[in-house]
Amino acid sequence: MKTLSTIKVPRQTKAILWDMDGVLVDSLSLDLWVVNELLAKCAGKEVTLPRGFIRSIFAFDIPKFWELIFERVKKEFNIPISAIEQKSIVKTYTALRQKSRFPVGAGVESIIEAAKRQGIKNAAVSNNPRQEVEEILERAGILEKFDIVVGNDALSDMKRKPAPDIYLYTLLKLGISSNEAVVIEDSVTGVEAGKRAGCYVIGVASGGTSLEVLQDYSQYCNKAYENF
CATH class of the missing domain: 3.40.50.1000 (HAD superfamily/HAD-like)
Structure with a gap:
């Protein structure tokens, strides 16, 4: 060695x-901050996913990352997010990544x-x-x-x-x-x-x-x- x-x-x-x-x-710090902010804005109320969950799916690419988040939100909070809203959230998230240092x-x-x-x-x-x-x-x-x-x-x-x-x-x-x-x-x-x-x-x-x-x-x- x-x-x-x-x-x-x-x-x-x-x-x-x-x-x-x-x-x-x-880039994990951005995810831990922005995921719940984007979900709350879409749902019109507080939606808090545990940091541990976000960290556990952090390694996935963006489409899979958000697919797992939307599934968790629907199951845990009974909040269905439409395909149009999902697309908008992912677009906003991607734009944040692209301009973040x-x-x-x-x-x-x-x-x-x-x-x-x-x-x-x-x-x-x-x-x-x-x-x-x-x-x-x-x-x-x-x-x-x-x-x-x-x-x-x-x-x-x-x-x-x-x-x-x-x-x-x-x-x-x-x-x-x-x-x-x-x-x-x-x-x-x-x-x-x-x-x-x-x-x-x-x-x-x-x-x-x-x-x-x-x-x-x-x-x-x-x-x-x-x-x-």
């Missing part, structure tokens, strides 16, 4: 494959720079479309630090995490084998995707999943950190 700032990676590592939401940038995850930049000094490439790999990922990283001031950015629209038939497709595609683009890559994720679906791709997987409890849960998924997660 060799040290990159606050983490250790296998000696043969040639690239770090970073998840974006909850790892590279703190998310803070960079603690310790992330020092790890990236340490990797660069040792000739290790950095890739941003996200369940979101590539253009959106690039815009978010650019506003955060770290886009130029990455050798490649891969979104869920890289291939028309790409399956979403926990399928390994997006990581296998990234390995192919980088021209490296799975045992030469380290995946850094914050969710169970993410660490599973990385492990199914054959990579060494690091989990960090900075987004969708607690340290205890990541440690419980040791079959997918080689090493878990509370933070960097």
Whole structure:
């Protein structure tokens, strides 16, 4: 193993494959604030979904994220939200994401720079479309630090995490084998995707999943950190 700032990676590592939401940038804070605000505005009364629930679905892409929220609201509060209202909420939420400047995850930049000094490439790999990922990283001031950015629209038939497709595609683009890559994720679906791709997987409890849960998924997660 060799040290990159606050983490250790296998000696043969040639690239770090970073998840974006909850790892590279703190977008969870926006979700925890805005979800209940948008729901209350639509329903005309207070609608409060637990922070734990929002965090548990944080890793999903935007359509699935909101699908699960609307299902929970209908079941728990008996508030049916029409298709038109759902579309409006998702549109407003997406616009907020597109103009927000998310803070960079603690310790992330020092790890990236340490990797660069040792000739290790950095890739941003996200369940979101590539253009959106690039815009978010650019506003955060770290886009130029990455050798490649891969979104869920890289291939028309790409399956979403926990399928390994997006990581296998990234390995192919980088021209490296799975045992030469380290995946850094914050969710169970993410660490599973990385492990199914054959990579060494690091989990960090900075987004969708607690340290205890990541440690419980040791079959997918080689090493878990509370933070960097």
